[in-house]
Amino acid sequence: MKNKIIRSIFIVPVILYSLLLIALPIIYVLIISFYKNDSYGGMIRTFTLENYMSIFNSVYIGIFLKSFLIAVITMFICMIISYPFALAVSHKNAKTQSIFMTLVMVPFLTNSLIRMYGWIVLLRKNGVINQVLLSLNIIKNPLNLMYNNLGIVIGMVYTLLPFMILPLYSSISTIDYRLLEASSDLGANKWKTFTKVILPITFPALFNGGLMVFTPALGFFFIVDLLGGGKIMILGNLIKNQFLTARNWPFGAAIAILLIIITYILIMIYRKIGGKMDDLGA
Template structure:
């Protein structure tokens, strides 16, 4: 009897803990994903919508040169954004890790506080800053550093600025976590053995913090492909990323099956990148633990 009661209690505790998240994942993740996956093999209706049937044409259309250019351009934009976030985020994360606990808290709050404001609102703020009559151009003209306003808004540069600004915290936080856990005695040993700071960084600090770089790169690269509102606002109609293409298929062209196919391909790309991270990052974690 006691064993049965214990089993019931254990079952109840498991259901209580796992049930809500299981319900959430099923209703808001699994079912929508299956729905999108199913309609990606269907046909577009004459006036939009979906017609029942089975076709692979939606996936075949992805290889059209027009859409392939969007994919290659998006990947190139995501790569540049990721590299810039590493160049900005790594020194800042390293700087934070060297400070006292009180200063660390304050600096981390500076990184996190922008999340309290909607990213859409912050993106509109960048329009005011970088437009031809904006604050940045007016300042540069006032100090005679430039003779005519810089064309930043509605260009790839403007989109990249918005992407880097929005996503750099996602690079800083995993890097800080990784650098914070770094065994300082290894650097002291390298110094005692005559290694210069640059050599100690390249041989010890950088290899042991590579998991943080990989994690931050995934957190930056993947959202860059899907953040359509930044390229819409800062790029206008001149910059087209995968996220914009998917949004346009659902809302403008009303070609839901093709938009669903594009979404599935983007999900597959995400899973591939996560798989690469788990493979390479896992090996690096093991290396860091030696």
């Protein structure tokens, strides 16, 4: 009895937190996604599917596709950078490993908005990177490193990289080194050992990291606003604009709900494929 009380002391705040700050707002967004927008930014309480229908306009479908493309590209670049890094770090001694993994986490100590302003200093026309390249005569004219898709992808990869490195690193570092020795003992070269032994074992982690990068990449509006220069629209800033600029809350809510559904479907797919793979790996 006493245990039960103590347990609920710890659990109740968490339940309240998720209920008040996560569940209720989502339900509210879901409800207003069926409301009607009125001309002064207010809402008319009614039930309409109009908001959802108007998403299927070529402009918005284009934004959806573009968002997915940027998210997918971000995800793949993160994978390509993270895998060799995680592999290399996991071979180092314990002390070096912890130094590298701390370095991976260090950026989190600074506000991500501030870090994006940092990138602007580096990437802009007269920014550090262009200045250096110009002064070394490597380029004749400054490169357009931001206010375009490239800038957005750079910002996204930079921000989301740790989410790919962490699951990969923790998966790779738990691989029994004797499996690698057994593989080499049985005649496999390094590449075969990688593709036949390491990669299959880390596949769930790769999938996991992929999801953790892909999903936020759809919604990071501040990266798109800052490094895309306001010219480029993806789902995240589309939703933000509907709420804050266009003051069309019902439409913004409909897009937000659609994004939640897509994310949910991705997680379901992960549970079906990745979840099973997790079982096998364990």
